Amino acid sequence: MRETLMAKYLSFSTLHHGIELDDVTMLIICMLICWKYLQIKLTKPNPYHNMWFERPQGNQKLKTVTQERNIAKIVESQKRDIIIFWASQSGTSERLATQLSRHLVVALSKRSFVADFSDFDIETVSKITSSIPVLMLLSTYGEGNPPDNAVQFFDWLTNSSEKVKLEHLQFAILGVGNSTYKHYNKFAQDVQSSFVQLGAKSLLNLHLADDALGLTEEGFLCWKEAVVKILCGRFGFVEQAIPYQPGFSVRFAELPRDVDSYQPQFRKQTQNIRAMSRLSAIRKVTITKTKILSADPSKPCLHLDIDISHHPELKYETGDHVGIWPVNFETEVEGLRSALGISTEDMYKRLVISSQTPESEQLLTFSDTMTLASLFKHHLEICSPVSRQFLQDLKQFAPTSEAERWISAISSDGATYSKYKASNRITLSSILMLASAGQPWNIPFSFVIESLGLIQPRYYSIASASAVYPRQISLTVSLLSIHLDESDDIIHGVTSTYISKLCDNKISSSTAASQGQVPSKELAGLFCHVRKSTFKLPASESQPMLTIATGTGVAPFRGFIQHRVRLYQIGCQVGRTILIFGCRDKNSHIYMEEFEEAERILGDKLDIIVAYSQDRSQPQHIQDKIKKYSREIVDLIVENRAKTYLCGSTRMAKEVRRLIGCFYAEYKNFSPEEVEGFQERQTRSKQWQEDVWG
Numbered sequence: 242m243r244e245t246l247m248a249k250y251l252s253f254s255t256l257h258h259g260i261e262l263d264d265v266t267m268l269i270i271c272m273l274i275c276w277k278y279l280q281i282k283l284t285k286p287n288p289y290h291n292m293w294f295e296r297p298q299g300n301q302k303l304k305t306v307t308q309e310r311n312i313a314k315i316v317e318s319q320k321r322d323i324i325i326f327w328a329s330q331s332g333t334s335e336r337l338a339t340q341l342s343r344h345l346v347v348a349l350s351k352r353s354f355v356a357d358f359s360d361f362d363i364e365t366v367s368k369i370t371s372s373i374p375v376l377m378l379l380s381t382y383g384e385g386n387p388p389d390n391a392v393q394f395f396d397w398l399t400n401s402s403e404k405v406k407l408e409h410l411q412f413a414i415l416g417v418g419n420s421t422y423k424h425y426n427k428f429a430q431d432v433q434s435s436f437v438q439l440g441a442k443s444l445l446n447l448h449l450a451d452d453a454l455g456l457t458e459e460g461f462l463c464w465k466e467a468v469v470k471i472l473c474g475r476f477g478f479v480e481q482a483i484p485y486q487p488g489f490s491v492r493f494a495e496l497p498r499d500v501d502s503y504q505p506q507f508r509k510q511t512q513n514i515r516a517m518s519r520l521s522a523i524r525k526v527t528i529t530k531t532k533i534l535s536a537d538p539s540k541p542c543l544h545l546d547i548d549i550s551h552h553p554e555l556k557y558e559t560g561d562h563v564g565i566w567p568v569n570f571e572t573e574v575e576g577l578r579s580a581l582g583i584s585t586e587d588m589y590k591r592l593v594i595s596s597q598t599p600e601s602e603q604l605l606t607f608s609d610t611m612t613l614a615s616l617f618k619h620h621l622e623i624c625s626p627v628s629r630q631f632l633q634d635l636k637q638f639a640p641t642s643e644a645e646r647w648i649s650a651i652s653s654d655g656a657t658y659s660k661y662k663a664s665n666r667i668t669l670s671s672i673l674m675l676a677s678a679g680q681p682w683n684i685p686f687s688f689v690i691e692s693l694g695l696i697q698p699r700y701y702s703i704a705s706a707s708a709v710y711p712r713q714i715s716l717t718v719s720l721l722s723i724h725l726d727e728s729d730d731i732i733h734g735v736t737s738t739y740i741s742k743l744c745d746n747k748i749s750s751s752t753a754a755s756q757g758q759v760p761s762k763e764l765a766g767l768f769c770h771v772r773k774s775t776f777k778l779p780a781s782e783s784q785p786m787l788t789i790a791t792g793t794g795v796a797p798f799r800g801f802i803q804h805r806v807r808l809y810q811i812g813c814q815v816g817r818t819i820l821i822f823g824c825r826d827k828n829s830h831i832y833m834e835e836f837e838e839a840e841r842i843l844g845d846k847l848d849i850i851v852a853y854s855q856d857r858s859q860p861q862h863i864q865d866k867i868k869k870y871s872r873e874i875v876d877l878i879v880e881n882r883a884k885t886y887l888c889g890s891t892r893m894a895k896e897v898r899r900l901i902g903c904f905y906a907e908y909k910n911f912s913p914e915e916v917e918g919f920q921e922r923q924t925r926s927k928q929w930q931e932d933v934w935g
Contacts, residue, residue, distance in 0.1 A: 582681025
């Protein structure tokens, strides 16, 4: 030790004595020269200094445009009779709000202003006069929260430092939701009660449209009829039908078209800051690998890997979602072309589409190289069933009286429409061809654009871990098919079929049984984007996890397990993971080999419990497995603070939540109030998370 210190001292001493006087003198001279140079440089006038204060376009006569954000002033200046607010995460309420606006023009000759909450200063809602009825179509997001575009509105309504006064407001609300979710239409209910407490006058009782029963459209129609009656009775409006008023001008361009380029764009509804912060850019990516997962020919399932290495802006975290932008079936595109009497040549002429109203302008996301072929193939939801409201609006364009009577018959009431829909394909092209027996229809393109709505991305949970595959995204895709009642016809899912064709799959019993790599001559590209999710791994790798899934709901947990396997392999202490997975039988047990290998690596840190619901010897559901391991599950959640994740159907999640709540009472002596309070705290603290769909 002493020798080491002495050596360091001698080294420093030698360096110190090695610095001569002339070295110090030279250093001082250099410093003086630098100081003098900088002094001259900094004090010399900059001949271009004035450029900092000049505007390059200053010599152009530009008009400064200030966007008005006072909703009351906008309605007054545009001479609107009604305000329709919408709050939506997926676009359903926005679509219905636009339909309502068009109907009020036709039925009452009254112009509505369709308003996005995020486009206005929220406090100006209180300035709306009593002569302007306010209609609201409100969806609920997540755990009873407002959608992104209504967060500020609800915060102002419930947490404003100043007392909000709404005595002059007259309103009616339609809640759009799904009763399989725990917080069914909670946002609409909260707004209704808050408005009443603040003095606003309710024109109608709160109406709720339930998508779980397939009654969203029917609930909207009933509410719309009630709205028309109350507006006539309370505001003196008069029902007087007028012809259809187009919201778009659509014509063929005289110039020859350029290359018909296609680039998906987000709807105007997603343009608020909160929503956009969760979405990446839309990029075209390449499928690099595909694999058939399920050997069940009646329920084929694919795995695919997407390469994002060429798009550094596409980044994901384990648990995020990917939005896939589908392409409509060629059969539907051709069927619609034929039904509308459009020549093949006209399908590829360039279109000029311009808005006629502020509402239609919000829908304009079309490029200036748009053609009818591109419009039908990429932009409009032509493969979805048309609504009863659409059929009623369609009658005015019927080419024959027989066609009009036929459409009236299948859309006369909700029960008749539902029965016909269960047994028949009711896409627009199918309806047009059946109603007129093949005779072409003369329907304004504007009507088609406004009524069908724009095609939307379909979301899939990412089935890979970002820590393991940072530049590759894996997806698990079930090929959707619906067998119609009293018919041999099958309706195939647009997006899953599109993905399957990109992968060059020929799904049949023989190919499905192989469960091997799917051969593909050219693995094509598709457009996608990443959507951030709150469905995230625990912050601590040592925290236990309870994961419960059915079917393709196991996809995100493949990523979760990949993540923990990698951490374990590099020496980290990982917490215990339990996966309870339900599927039909061994043929539909996806990722079986991968999970077995993960169990081998992690040992007692991973338990995979599988329930086969259609096993011939002993059929079981995940509820049976939860009952069997109930005490262990409750201890893991309550005592060991495990995070619980559910992925699958809303019905499954609702039943699992109820069942585990019963075991809290049985093993921990929780009262019903304590069970509810504990589950609420678990949800708020993200200890209990759900990624579910209806």
